[in-house]
Structure formats: structure tokens, C-alpha cells
Amino acid sequence: MVRLSTALAAALPASAAAETVLGAYIFSRHGDRTAKKTPPTGLTNLGYQQVHDSGNYYSSRYVAADSQYHILGLNSSTVKLSQLAVSAPADGVLQNSASAFLQGLYPPVGANASAQTLANGTSVDAPLDGFQLIPIAAISSNAGSEDTTWLQDATGCANAETSSNQYFYSAEYEALLASTMDFYQRLYPVVNQTFSMKDMSFKNAYSIYDLINVAEIHNATIQSNDLVTASEDTFHQLLTLANSHEFGLAYNQSSPIRGVAGMQLAAEIVDFLNGTIAGAGKQKLGIQFGAYGTFLSFFGLSQLAGHADGDNFYGIADYAATMTFELYTDADVSTYPTTADDVRVRFMYNNGTTTVAQAPTVYPLFGQQSLNLSWADFAGNMSAFSIGSTEHWCSACGNSTGVCAPFSATAAASSSSSGNGNGLSPAVNGVIGAMVTLAVILLIEGLIVLVGGLRIVRKKDLRSSPGSSLSGPAKA
Numbered sequence: 001m002v003r004l005s006t007a008l009a010a011a012l013p014a015s016a017a018a019e020t021v022l023g024a025y026i027f028s029r030h031g032d033r034t035a036k037k038t039p040p041t042g043l044t045n046l047g048y049q050q051v052h053d054s055g056n057y058y059s060s061r062y063v064a065a066d067s068q069y070h071i072l073g074l075n076s077s078t079v080k081l082s083q084l085a086v087s088a089p090a091d092g093v094l095q096n097s098a099s100a101f102l103q104g105l106y107p108p109v110g111a112n113a114s115a116q117t118l119a120n121g122t123s124v125d126a127p128l129d130g131f132q133l134i135p136i137a138a139i140s141s142n143a144g145s146e147d148t149t150w151l152q153d154a155t156g157c158a159n160a161e162t163s164s165n166q167y168f169y170s171a172e173y174e175a176l177l178a179s180t181m182d183f184y185q186r187l188y189p190v191v192n193q194t195f196s197m198k199d200m201s202f203k204n205a206y207s208i209y210d211l212i213n214v215a216e217i218h219n220a221t222i223q224s225n226d227l228v229t230a231s232e233d234t235f236h237q238l239l240t241l242a243n244s245h246e247f248g249l250a251y252n253q254s255s256p257i258r259g260v261a262g263m264q265l266a267a268e269i270v271d272f273l274n275g276t277i278a279g280a281g282k283q284k285l286g287i288q289f290g291a292y293g294t295f296l297s298f299f300g301l302s303q304l305a306g307h308a309d310g311d312n313f314y315g316i317a318d319y320a321a322t323m324t325f326e327l328y329t330d331a332d333v334s335t336y337p338t339t340a341d342d343v344r345v346r347f348m349y350n351n352g353t354t355t356v357a358q359a360p361t362v363y364p365l366f367g368q369q370s371l372n373l374s375w376a377d378f379a380g381n382m383s384a385f386s387i388g389s390t391e392h393w394c395s396a397c398g399n400s401t402g403v404c405a406p407f408s409a410t411a412a413a414s415s416s417s418s419g420n421g422n423g424l425s426p427a428v429n430g431v432i433g434a435m436v437t438l439a440v441i442l443l444i445e446g447l448i449v450l451v452g453g454l455r456i457v458r459k460k461d462l463r464s465s466p467g468s469s470l471s472g473p474a475k476a
């Protein structure tokens, strides 16, 4: 993992500054999985380990009582569910990744520590050495996203799909398609069990890379592997070509709606953290698992991909990569600040499994220099591109039927709207999913029994609440 080391990106300060972390929002990719071309995809043991390790790192950072970044008032060791909001699309790889992350975040407390006493005096321990159950809300947007190679499919946003399709008519795409044709065709013997010769082109840059990447990690007997390994350059080229292909589909400055997944995420982050401030820390830690496409869209929208050292931010986030938005105040305090004026935000990213040795790096957002922003500037810059209401989503996406029917006049008037502008005035209630989360169709409280033994209990259906019923086509 190559890390930026420049004046603009800084490692976290080692010495304890007088500051207090008030809350955080973590957006994470899943861990190592099987290939998309061999569905259904599944989280591997390696992937389980990766996200578990990352969860452990964030536990040491935010949950541990003696950490300098301990989130003010966040329960240590024994989880308090009302302080967390965890979500992931209804997708096996992402749900299991979230669950593995949570095992690392709040490890089993030990049988005795979890003991409860019944009326008749019998003491009952939690199973699995005090395993802690933490519900994960299933968001419908990007359902089954790890099983689909076309990342815009799951957004259900008409203008975003149209915009992404335009990528295939761009000069950039045509040029790469032509210049890499030989390169891909020469690799045919490696993947001929899965792809046909006519599929061997830049058009399938990601799925070819994905298949070979997974095989290189897991399969000791890849056919014609020498075609890949003879030159170090070959695999690197597969990766960088896949990177530009997927970035091209996820973001285009002249057609911002292509990044709709990042726009929705931005609103969810601001909504959650605003709830943390307004609720004096009632909800403290937001965690969402999602696909790399959402990272790429966000990198583009937030100008991470554009800043002076942004090369890396044009690429697909590695397995278990996390971007974290940390809310803090510049003083050592023991109660939440009464005004948002005292609250700042920093953005951190780690391109892969996060550990103490491979901790996140702070980067500046929005093409600026500073490594932190006041809450007002952060929220203002995010809302310049975020989409946080059904009405706004419908008009930006040009959708006018189904859930968008009530807003169809608006949708027709601005069907080519870029999604820019600030028509957003979310009635924030501090509860992720209740208002802003377009993505949420069903709030499923998943009872995670074990990774691999996921049991989801559908408790609540939010179909009647505004903004909650947008569906992307569910992909199983």
C-alpha cells in the first residue's frame, strides 16, 4: 500500500493534543472476497480477518477508555446500542464485513461480564464468551452490489445511469479501448474458462482484473499464469486500467450526477454528525459498509481526486479501506460543546486494512489546504453536492414514477439537473435512516449471530416514512 507523504497529507499527530473527539462516521469497504464473475460472492477468511482487524483498530482509537481519541462518553467494552448506527446494503459480503468489523470494535466481554440474573436467581451468561450482538440496518440501495459488475445498476438513478453510459462514448474510453486491445487479448488463455475472446477488452477492465486478482490471492494453479507474472508490469496494468475504468464510471466533473452514490453518502454523513452535535452525543459512532464505487464518487465530488497529490484517489479503494470523518473540539472537555462553533471535522483515509502500524492518514477535503474544517464549513461544502431528500433525489435523477410520482412536476422541470445546488434543508432528527437516507427501504434489524450464520429479522418497514422508499433494483 503506497501512502502519500507530502506536506498536504499528514500522519496523525503522535503527541496528545488538547482536544476531545465527539463523534465519528466511518465508511468502509468490505474485506477480501471471491470474484464477481463467480457469483454469489462471499467474504473469505482473509477478508473476515481484514475487517476484523480494522474494527479492532477503531476500537483502540474510539472505544478504549484510555485512548487519546476516545469518543466522549462512548461506552467502553460493553456496547450501548443507542450510541451506534451501523448500516450496510442487503449484500452478503457487505453485511458480513460489517458484522466482522463490529466483532473487532466491541469484542466479546467474557462470559461473566455479560452475566444476567433471572428472577429465580439463576445467572445466565451470553453465548460465545460474552459475544456482543449489534444490529446492522440493511439499506436497499446497492443491494447485492458485490454480485453485480455494473456499479450504477444498484443506484436506480436514471440520470446517473445515463451519465455513466456516456463514459463508453468518451474520447478517453475509446482511446484506451483501442490501445489496450492487444494487451487484453493476450491474456485470454488465463481466463478462458470464464471469459470469451470477445469479452477480452478494456470494456471489461474491472471484471477481468477482479477475477485475476482474486485468483492470484487464492489459487495456486492458475492456468497460463506466466502470462500475468512474466512481467511485473502486467498485473499493475490490469489494476491501473481497472482503476481508470471504474473512476470514469463513478465520477465526471462535467456530469456530477454520475456520482449520485457519493452525494447520498455525503448527506448521510452530515446528517449523522449533525445529530451527534444536536443530540449532545446521543449517537456517537456511525459505521457504514459500501462498495468501492461510492468511494470513487465521493473522492471526485469532494475533490480528493483533484488535489495536488490526488493520484491515489483516482483508484479503487483496497479491501477493508476506510474513510473516517472525525468530529472533535479543540479543547479537553468533559461535556459536549453547547454550540457547533467549537466543533471541527477532520477527514482520514486508509487504503486497506487499518492497524496501529497502518493507521489512517489525514487529508484535506474540498481542494483546500487545511487538515481540518469548522463544522459550518464542512457542512456547507458537503451540502454543495449532497442529496438528502427524496424530492431532491428525484429531481436530480430525473425519475418521475414510483416514489418520485409525488414530485414529478419538479422532476420534469429539472430532469437534467446536475445535483448541484443547495435545495436541501433536511429536517434532521438525528436518526440515520429516518429522514435523510434515501437508500433505506427497509430498516432491518439484523441479529448477527455469527459471521456466516447471519440471521436477519425484519422488524420495521419504513415504507410509510418520507424519503425511505427509494429502491434500486435488488440484485441477488
Ligand SMILES: *[C@@H]1O[C@H](CO)[C@@H](O)[C@H](O)[C@H]1NC(C)=O
Binding pocket: 075, 076, 078, 079, 080, 081
Ligand atoms: C454501557 O452500556 C450499558 C447499557 O447498554 C450500561 O448498562 C453500562 O453501564 C455501560 N457501561 C459503561 C462503562 O458506560
Ligand SMILES: *[C@@H]1O[C@H](CO)[C@@H](O)[C@H](O)[C@H]1NC(C)=O
Binding pocket: 112
Ligand atoms: C466466573 O464466575 C464464577 C463464579 O462467580 C467463577 O467461579 C469463575 O471463575 C468466573 N470465571 C471467569 C472466567 O472469571
Ligand SMILES: *[C@@H]1O[C@H](CO)[C@@H](O)[C@H](O)[C@H]1NC(C)=O
Binding pocket: 118, 120, 121, 122
Ligand atoms: C430458573 O429459570 C430458568 C428460565 O426459566 C430455568 O431454565 C432454570 O431451570 C430455573 N432454575 C431454577 C433453579 O429453577
Ligand SMILES: *[C@@H]1O[C@H](CO)[C@@H](O)[C@H](O)[C@H]1NC(C)=O
Binding pocket: 156, 157, 158, 399, 400, 401, 402, 403, 404, 470, 471, 472, 473
Ligand atoms: C428511475 O428511473 C430508471 C429509468 O427509468 C429506473 O430504471 C429506476 O428503477 C427508477 N428508480 C426508481 C427508484 O424509481
Ligand SMILES: *[C@@H]1O[C@H](CO)[C@@H](O)[C@H](O)[C@H]1NC(C)=O
Binding pocket: 166, 167, 168, 169, 170, 171, 172, 173, 248, 252, 253, 254, 255
Ligand atoms: C464527461 O461528461 C461530459 C459531459 O457529459 C462528456 O462530454 C465527457 O465525454 C465525459 N467524459 C467521460 C470520461 O465520461
Ligand SMILES: *[C@@H]1O[C@H](CO)[C@@H](O)[C@H](O)[C@H]1NC(C)=O
Binding pocket: 188, 189, 190, 192, 193, 223, 224
Ligand atoms: C484455454 O487456455 C488453456 C491454456 O491456458 C488451453 O489449454 C485451453 O485449450 C484453452 N481453452 C479454450 C477453450 O480456448
Ligand SMILES: *[C@@H]1O[C@H](CO)[C@@H](O)[C@H](O)[C@H]1NC(C)=O
Binding pocket: 190, 193, 219, 220, 221, 222, 223
Ligand atoms: C484455479 O484455476 C484453475 C485454472 O485457472 C481452475 O481450473 C481451478 O478451478 C481454480 N481453482 C480454484 C480453487 O478456484
Ligand SMILES: *[C@@H]1O[C@H](CO)[C@@H](O)[C@H](O)[C@H]1NC(C)=O
Binding pocket: 270, 271, 274, 275, 278, 379, 426, 428, 429
Ligand atoms: C443540524 O440540525 C439542526 C437542528 O437539529 C438544524 O437546524 C440544522 O439545519 C442542521 N444542520 C445541517 C448542516 O444539517
Ligand SMILES: *[C@@H]1O[C@H](CO)[C@@H](O)[C@H](O)[C@H]1NC(C)=O
Binding pocket: 001, 002, 239, 243, 311, 312, 313, 314, 315, 316, 317, 318, 351
Ligand atoms: C489503493 O491502493 C491500490 C493499490 O493497492 C491503488 O490501485 C489505488 O489507487 C489506491 N486507492 C486509493 C483511493 O488510494
Ligand SMILES: *[C@@H]1O[C@H](CO)[C@@H](O)[C@H](O)[C@H]1NC(C)=O
Binding pocket: 330, 344, 369, 370, 371, 372
Ligand atoms: C487544523 O489544521 C492545521 C493544519 O492544516 C493545524 O495547524 C491546526 O492546528 C488544526 N487546528 C485544529 C483545531 O485542529
Ligand SMILES: *[C@@H]1O[C@H](CO)[C@@H](O)[C@H](O)[C@H]1NC(C)=O
Binding pocket: 366, 368, 373, 376, 377, 378, 379, 380, 381, 384
Ligand atoms: C468551504 O470551506 C471554506 C473554508 O475551508 C469556506 O471558506 C467556504 O465558505 C466553505 N463553503 C461553503 C459552501 O460552506
